[in-house]
Amino acid sequence: MTRRIQTFTGNGITVTFDPNLCWHSADCLETLPAVFDVGRKRWIRPEAASSEEVKAAVAKCPSGALQFILGEGKDAEPLTDEAAGVSIRLSTNGPIMVDGVLELVGEDEQPMKYSGRCSLCRCGGTSNPPFCDGTHRKIGWKPKTDGGAR
Ligand code: SF4
Numbered sequence: 042m043t044r045r046i047q048t049f050t051g052n053g054i055t056v057t058f059d060p061n062l063c064w065h066s067a068d069c070l071e072t073l074p075a076v077f078d079v080g081r082k083r084w085i086r087p088e089a090a091s092s093e094e095v096k097a098a099v100a101k102c103p104s105g106a107l108q109f110i111l112g113e114g115k116d117a118e119p120l121t122d123e124a125a126g127v128s129i130r131l132s133t134n135g136p137i138m139v140d141g142v143l144e145l146v147g148e149d150e151q152p153m154k155y156s157g158r159c160s161l162c163r164c165g166g167t168s169n170p171p172f173c174d175g176t177h178r179k180i181g182w183k184p185k186t187d188g189g190a191r
């Protein structure tokens with residue numbers, strides 16, 4: 042089931058959260074607990090820190106579930122840099138990290154995601170393919186080092 046992207050504004054910044062991408066690493070909660078707290082109904086409060094602190098915390102989100110837009114409401118402008126290209130990185134004992142402006146096309150030829158960042162499952166255990174859902178940590182997955190599939 043696809044869940045809706047959530048939007049939180051305050052202090053001149055808009056933070057978006059895509060629950061379909063989150064793999065519960067808890068980096069956001071540990072980095073800026075005043076802003077990110079799942080114990081609250083409105084669990085992201087951008088106004089609880091400076092916009093620079095919020096940007097830095099969002100940048101640590103490994104899955105791409107968190108993104109930020111400078112501005113609020115209709116004034117908010119997505120930060121995209123078409124010229125920056127795409128980087129693909131294998132994380133340590135974890136997913137394939139994709140960073141950049143990209144379109145991910147599904148088997149049905151339909152665009153699945155247009156994002157600045159996302160993490161793709163590498164262990165084969167995700168319940169949310171093709172995205173990582175954190176299962177690699179639960180099962181202690183490690184890449185093979187004998188020349189087999191990685
Ligand atoms: S994946 Fe991102 S949004 Fe999800 S818990 Fe980790 S830092 Fe927070």
Ligand code: FES
Binds near residue numbers: 174
């Ligand atoms: S790499 Fe994270 S669930 Fe597979």
